[in-house]
Amino acid sequence: MTLINAKWQHRKQFDWDGVQYDVLTCEISNGVFQAAWVCLDCCEEGALAPSGKTVDEVLRLSRIGARVHHLLIHGCNVEVN
Numbered sequence: 001m002t003l004i005n006a007k008w009q010h011r012k013q014f015d016w017d018g019v020q021y022d023v024l025t026c027e028i029s030n031g032v033f034q035a036a037w038v039c040l041d042c043c044e045e046g047a048l049a050p051s052g053k054t055v056d057e058v059l060r061l062s063r064i065g066a067r068v069h070h071l072l073i074h075g076c077n078v079e080v081n
């Protein structure tokens with residue numbers, strides 16, 4: 001992970017249409033979290049690591065970013081809630 005020098009924690013892995021994604025989060029300062037996704041199929045990292053006040057919030061935001069990648073690169077639309 002090269003986004004920033006922080007302690008990234010692996011949070012979850014999910015699978016869309018056989019393409020696997022890893023999602024990592026870290027606490028960048030007191031009470032501010034950042035999330036990043038990595039597509040394991042093409043090893044692309046999310047260009048934008050969203051930040052937010054809870055882990056749940058940044059996980060949700062990172063899924064939205066991964067969804068755009070999935071649509072553009074893998075040509076599949078997925079529902080994200």
Ligand SMILES: [Zn+2]
Nearest residue numbers: 039041042073
């Ligand atoms: Zn990909």
